[in-house]
Amino acid sequence: MSRYVPKEIESNWQAAWDQAAVFTARHDPNRPKYYVLEMFPYPSGRIHMGHVRNYTMGDVVARYKAAQGFSVLHPMGWDAFGMPAENAAMERGGHPKDWTYDNIAVMREQMRPLGLSIDWSREFATCDPEYYGQQQAMFLDMMAAGLVYRKNAVVNWDPVDMTVLANEQVIDGKGWRSNAPVERRELTQWFFKISDYAGELLAALDGLKDWPEKVRIMQANWIGKSRGLQFAFQTVAAPAGFDAFEVYTTRPDTLMGASFAAISADHPLAKALASDPKVAAFLAECRLGGTTAEALETAEKIGFDTGIRVRHPLDASIELPVYIANFVLMDYGTGAIFGCPAHDIRDFEFATKYGLPIPSVFVADGATDEPLTEAYVPMKSEPVRYLRGFSGENVQTGEAAIAAAISHCESMGIGRGVTNYRLRDWGISRQRYWGCPIPVVHCADCGVVAEKKENLPIELPYDVTFDIPGNPLDRHPTWRDCACPSCGKPARRETDTMDTFMDSSWYYARFTAPHAKTPTDAAEAEYWMNVDQYIGGIEHAILHLLYSRFFARAMNKTGHLPAKAIEPFNALFTQGMVTHEIYQTRDDKGRPVYHLPEEVAERIQIGSHMRAALWADVFPDGRGERSDAEVITPLLEYASNPENRFVEVIPSAKMSKSKKNVVDPMNIIDAFGADTARWFVMSDSPPERDVEWTSAGAEATFKHLSRVWALCARIGEMPADHIGEGDDALMRATAKAVAEVTQGIESFAFNKAIAKLYEFTNTLSRANASTATMKHAVRTLAQLMCPMTPHMSESIWTYQGGAGLCAQAPWPVADPALLIADTVILPIQINGKRRAEITVPADLPIAEVEKIALADPDVIKFLAGAAVKKIIVVPGRIINVVA
């Protein structure tokens, strides 16, 4: 065994694993299965450090579970549809399909040298017709099951690019590409009835014990359950057919504070009034501006008095004006509200603007009834004194009063208690080319007709161009024009494609039978589902994970997944980002200029602060071939002159091309090997937290692995008959390492597992034990490191006489007897301060321990004659003497 040169071993071991088909997932009914999945990548072009961290984490779990005897499924694929491919075609020419598959080829080749234990035979891309054809089949099944429908919806429309924009693509009210002002447009779109499942998706969150609490809370907030009263306002002087309209409120206890009613600009009553040009003009005004959060926040609250009045449901003598208001949403509740300015900030603003009365319903307990200068909105659990309404003069909390108000109204025949959800139906139509075509046909006679299943997949045509704005499918006559599947007459294919979130909502199920002629295979799904461990970024906490949970239910309803798979991910882990410093200088106008890490010289400490300089500033003719020693003096000289230009170092920033702080994993693998990259991203920081990539850290990792390598070589050269004294101690240390590393991996505390491996390595390198014990210890070390550093582990394993492949060796088990210490060191506290320490047999009775403790000279010294009031002995832990 010579020097540690990763390049010489890594590709060989990868070939050995491939040859032995070690990572092929096998449906073995006699073994428990384990399905570990990392969120599959978008083929953007190159892999980045975030991928390395994500897939290494999954790989550690996969390799560990395999060593434990599980039949492991660890697949990989590509989330391959989406806009970047079209943008690339528009900007650089070429075809989205070619761009995508080229990227996939590059990234697959970049992933191979990482040595991941992936079953590549199951690989697919969502843009493969074999995949999206099955997705179309499921769409038809779900349509037949009533889970899909069409309706009009307001969207952000870019009039130049002629396409719908997602909210994220609207910047300052303008299209991100075209820079044209975005319009709100009503389009007929396809929707999934996810709202039907709102209650179930919320309730089932409680069962997801192995999901991060944070993600469950985020989903619960997103689903947004509320309980309230829905009732009808009887109208006065309204058009025919509008004798009444429904409103919804979560604060029915404030009903006596009503001073107006307001309806959405999209409300049927508003539309009925639009024959009045003034109303029509107001509605048009409401439609201006985007639907983004930003646009809404800055938008002024405006209203239009319709002249219509409604009667207060609790007191018919009170008449309230009806406004059309731009802040009332049609798709939440009933699209109409009652305004209670005294106890709602927004209503207060509105009432003040339009000079409406502001009657109070309650005041803070103990407060006097004074006119309000701002809305008084107590917490639901805050006690208040009711002035008017259902509670009389009682002091009550909002929660109790709300419940009382609902039952009071119900008993009087005014409305009913209703549960509402914020979650809206999932709009999946995209006016885009590079997505899964929606398999329906529009026929003049038959209407919307589902495509026949035998015609699937409806494949995307290749002969399209992106030189004109809009969806190329719309102007592709031979693809667009087709025969009606029902009557055979000429008809028009749906040219919208599906939201790419559809593609990622079921790929985990497809991996269980990637080549099946149906979307899934019942026997395979039964064996492999659910995903036992899912790993990915927190950015998918809501949309992807919620859609997948819904889609699994929809697949179950249409017979594509067993009932046990309606929650497809048993355990979820959300990993942090890999960050890196940003190096910034400023140009003459003070604008930031970013620099690549390799442009920046090592930092020099001058006095109390660190200074970083650009190589180019220190060596105007370039660094050339200067050695590290040759640069240090010029660097020091440069750094010591504060007149010089220095680089501002901004730590812990997300890696991004524009900030030039991206570290290419390929460079790291070239320089140090995959094992170093893998070990580094798993060490130091807890996996859920961000980890900062530092070149010093990477080098230190490489040095450590080199030390392990050298240690292994040294043990390999020990004479076979060497007898040492430390056998028992080393056996104990080995058992302890096995227990602690296992515990670390089990609990996703990879940083702690690695800390324990450092500790064990240090112990082993200082040990003087017999050759057999040393060899056993180093083989165990190789096994424990194997999930993180699989290549090096194989080399050590083989060199030390391990049988077969380390990757296939059973995970070591610690002998419990070796984990129990004979003696323990007990610190002694006196009044809570540590004063002494005693070593006693581990099984010594408490009474004996007390005796020894009280006889200890240090204890006697610190007690200084004071009487002992109490002595607490925590066995194996600590002794506290209270005086």
Place this chain on the structure above:
RNA sequence: GCCCGCGUGGUGAAAUGGUAGACACAUGAGACUUAAAAUCUCCCGAUCGCAAGGUCGUGCCGGUUCAAGUCCGGCCGCGGGCACCA
């Protein structure tokens, strides 16, 4: 505005209510070397002390407890999610 989470050395971080800072990075000192690199050894929270050792110390204030980084209450700061949701 509402809902979460987090504040520990120069840095990344450990710590079932039981010895705060494991493990590692950086810095410093030393060994080896003609020299450098590499490698190895030691120190490394603050403060007082020659030392032994003492005192203080987990954002701030208070509480519970024999014992609090950890539990409870109130502040301050940072981060994340949601938001015309009636």
